[in-house]
Amino acid sequence: DAGVIQSPRHEVTEMGQEVTLRCKPISGHNSLFWYRQTMMRGLELLIYFNNNVPIDDSGMPEDRFSAKMPNASFSTLKIQPSEPRDSAVYFCASTMTVNTEAFFGQGTRLTVV
Amino acid sequence: DAKTTQPPSMDCAEGRAANLPCNHSTISGNEYVYWYRQIHSQGPQYIIHGLKNNETNEMASLIITEDRKSSTLILPHATLRDTAVYYCIVPSYNAGNMLTFGGGTRLMVKP
Numbered sequence: 001d002a003g004v005i006q007s008p009r010h011e012v013t014e015m016g017q018e019v020t021l022r023c024k025p026i027s028g029h030n031s032l033f034w035y036r037q038t039m040m041r042g043l044e045l046l047i048y049f050n051n052n053v054p055i056d057d058s059g060m061p062e063d064r065f066s067a068k069m070p071n072a073s074f075s076t077l078k079i080q081p082s083e084p085r086d087s088a089v090y091f092c093a094s095t096m097t098v099n100t101e102a103f104f105g106q107g108t109r110l111t112v113v
Numbered sequence: 114d115a116k117t118t119q120p121p122s123m124d125c126a127e128g129r130a131a132n133l134p135c136n137h138s139t140i141s142g143n144e145y146v147y148w149y150r151q152i153h154s155q156g157p158q159y160i161i162h163g164l165k166n167n168e169t170n171e172m173a174s175l176i177i178t179e180d181r182k183s184s185t186l187i188l189p190h191a192t193l194r195d196t197a198v199y200y201c202i203v204p205s206y207n208a209g210n211m212l213t214f215g216g217g218t219r220l221m222v223k224p
Contacts, residue, residue: 045213103159105156
C-alpha cells in the first residue's frame, strides 16, 4: 500500500477563495482523522470519522470549515471562504481499528495570501 | 485524553541511549500509551504503544511503571536522524480513542 495519500502537497490561494484538500486513507482502515498544524497551536485534531461517519467535529474551528467522507477511500476538507489565518499544514491520518497505530500522510501546506 | 506531561526539550549524544519521560497520572485501566514522533516537515510517525507490559520493537522500547502513571520511551542508540519532536499520547477510550497531540519533547541528537 502507498500509505495515506494527500493532495495537493502545496496550495497557495487568495483570501476569499474556496480550498479543497483531499485524502485517500490506507485501504481497509476504518477511521480517518484531519489535523491542522501551526507553530502557534501545534497539532490540532479537527475532525474524526469512523466507518465514513463523522464522530467528533468539535475541533473544526468555524463554519467555514467542512469535511466529508463519501466513501471508505476518500475524504475532503473544504475551507470556504479561506482566510490568511488558515495558513497551516493539514494532515490526514487513518487507523485500522481502535488501539492500533495511526498512519499519517505527508500533509498539505496551505498558504492563504 | 488522559493528560500527559513531557519535558519540552532534551539533548542526547549520538550513539547513546535517549530516555524520554512522560507522565500520565490520570490514565484509566483500559487506556493505552502511544508514542509518535515528527521529523521536521513530515507527518507524525508511529513508534510504539503499550498497555501494562513493557514493549520493544525495532525502533524503540517502552517502559511503563507498575502503577501506569508514567512511562519512558528508550531509543537505545540514538542517531542524528532521531532528532525530532516526540509525542506521548493516551487516547481516551470514552472519546473514541481519538489521538490528540500535546507539545511533545523536542529531542536534539548531537554529534
